[in-house]
Amino acid sequence: MSTPAKDDPLNRDDAASADARTVPDLPLPFPLLIAHAPRRDRAWHALCWRIDGLMARTVLGAKEGAMAAIRLAWWEEALTGAHSAPNDPLLQEWLAFSPGIHAGDCVGRVAEAWRMLLDPAPMSEADWRRFGEGRGRLFTLIARSGEGNDVLNGAGKVWALWDMARRDPDRARAEGAFAAAIEMAGTIEDGILSRMRPKPLMLAAGMALDDVRACHLPAADFSLRQYLRLLRRAIFG
Known part of the structure; x- marks a missing residue:
């Protein structure tokens, strides 16, 4: 399945989108998820997904753990305001949103989760739960929500582990992440999930839950099966 053109379906027309086109x-x-966000929020959603993707590539594509740790720390410090951001398009776009302390805290939790994978020791079940809790804050960041949204937090944990299983070329780690996702999925009810907002996060979580409940370890490539399931949820909830 080919990737949609840059301005379709994102169709962003706000000022922040100019920098987004440079990546x-x-x-x-x-x-596809971003297309279901209100137009005013699409640039923000895209930026948050890109930040997580950048951290994922930094860690999962690392040849040397020490260098990856340095790069990850640099991005974390730049995004959380620990040092002034250079003239980097992604960082300048982040600053243009004036994200605030809560957003910086969410980014720090996501970065800490990715940092766990740079430890050469195998991840335990407890480690995977911590990873899901940390990276799952990406949902809180995208939604610009507070800490008390249990549905959003739970859905974020399951998605974070499912997507990790999808991305990681290390089969043993992928299976460990997926097992943790199965464990965490039991607390999420479809009736509650269908009412979760913003809608792109409901769709992302639903896509993850479909695989997790079927015990179907996801492939790295987005499949036609997943597209049809996402479409069905987008229409029927």
Whole structure:
């Protein structure tokens, strides 16, 4: 399945989108998810997905753990305001949104989760739960929500682990992440999930839950099966 053109379906027309076009397109399914956000929020959603994707590539594509740790720390400090941001398009776009302390805290939790994977020791079940809790704050960041949204937090944990299983070329780690996602999925009810907002996060969580409940370890590439399930949820909830 080919990736949609840069301005379709994102169709962003706000000022912040100018910098967004200077980075590579997001892979599927993210453009499809962003298309279901209100137009005013699409640039923000795209930016948050790109930040997580950048951290994922930094860690999962690392040849040397020490260098990856340095790069990850640099991005974390720049995004959380620990040092002034250089003239980087992504960082300048982040600053243009004036994200605030809560957003910086969410980014720090996501970065800390990715940092766990740089430890050469195998991840335990407890480690995977911590990873899901930390990276799952990406949902809180995108929604600009407070800490008390249990549905959003739970959905974020399951998605974070499912997507990790989808991305990681290390089969053992992928299976560990997926097992943790199965464990965490039991607390999420479809009736509650269908009412979760913003809608792109409901769709992302639903896509993850479909695989998790079927015990179907996801492939790295976005499949036609996943597209049809996402479409069905988008229409029927």
